[in-house]
Amino acid sequence: DSGVTQTPKHLITATGQRVTLRCSPRSGDLSVYWYQQSLDQGLQFLIQYYNGEERAKGNILERFSAQQFPDLHSELNLSSLELGDSALYFCASSVVEGAPTDTQYFGPGTRLTVL
Amino acid sequence: AQSVAQPEDQVNVAEGNPLTVKCTYSVSGNPYLFWYVQYPNRGLQFLLKYITGDNLVKGSYGFEAEFNKSQTSFHLKKPSALVSDSALYFCAVRVLTGANNLFFGTGTRLTVIP
Numbered sequence: 001d002s003g004v005t006q007t008p009k010h011l012i013t014a015t016g017q018r019v020t021l022r023c024s025p026r027s028g029d030l031s032v033y034w035y036q037q038s039l040d041q042g043l044q045f046l047i048q049y050y051n052g053e054e055r056a057k058g059n060i061l062e063r064f065s066a067q068q069f070p071d072l073h074s075e076l077n078l079s080s081l082e083l084g085d086s087a088l089y090f091c092a093s094s095v096v097e098g099a100p101t102d103t104q105y106f107g108p109g110t111r112l113t114v115l
Numbered sequence: 116a117q118s119v120a121q122p123e124d125q126v127n128v129a130e131g132n133p134l135t136v137k138c139t140y141s142v143s144g145n146p147y148l149f150w151y152v153q154y155p156n157r158g159l160q161f162l163l164k165y166i167t168g169d170n171l172v173k174g175s176y177g178f179e180a181e182f183n184k185s186q187t188s189f190h191l192k193k194p195s196a197l198v199s200d201s202a203l204y205f206c207a208v209r210v211l212t213g214a215n216n217l218f219f220g221t222g223t224r225l226t227v228i229p
Contacts, residue, residue, distance in 0.1 A: 002158065002161075033217075035217075042219060042220075042221050042222070043219040043222075045210075045216040045217065048216060058216060090158060092159075092217075100145075100147045100211055101164075103161055104161075104217060105161060106158040106159040106160070106161075107158050108157060
């Protein structure tokens with residue numbers, strides 16, 4: 001158990017809908033990363049937050065957004081969902097703001113299925 | 116720019132035999148390399164990392180990895196494979212700009228045959 005929690009575990013929804021994925025980082029970790037794992041794209045970095053502020057974006061679609069709250073939990077919002085958004089979404093946390101030597105610890109993921 | 120290659124999609128090894136999962140990398144500057152394992156219906160679990168120093172890095176569950184700068188490789192190894200080691204293994208390199216996020220390889224599925 002990494003100490004990173006994600007809810008829900010599974011989410012099934014229809015095209016065009018909007019969903020929210022939630023992540024609680026390990027105690028003491030200030031940095032949260034979101035990744036998407038799909039069969040065709042592999043594991044891709046989406047976005048990073050540090051202590052409530054957005055720090056960097058990766059391959060994140062404009063339909064997707066995220067935020068980190070004062071209690072440091074983070075939410076990933078996916079809107080106007082398409083079939084291709086079906087994937088496993090991971091949250092990872094680390095102590096500091098992305099130091100190269102820092103280890104990221106991953107949550108169990110949320111499996112999103114768009115029908 | 117950085118990249119990671121895991122040349123083998125699938126590796127099969129007999130239980131008790133040594134295992135190797137290959138990874139090569141390309142980075143500008145110092146490489147910060149990581150191995151993660153993903154069991155079915157589970158998240159990614161951190162195994163080990165190379166930052167600097169000794170080229171042989173020891174990690175969790177008896178795994179180790181050998182950093183080879185001249186060959187730009189960071190192969191994962193274990194002296195004696197267990198059936199429970201069967202999983203998906205990812206090599207990753209740290210991106211040294213922006214978010215310093217992890218850039219992952221495509222993964223290697225390891226199957227340990229009883």
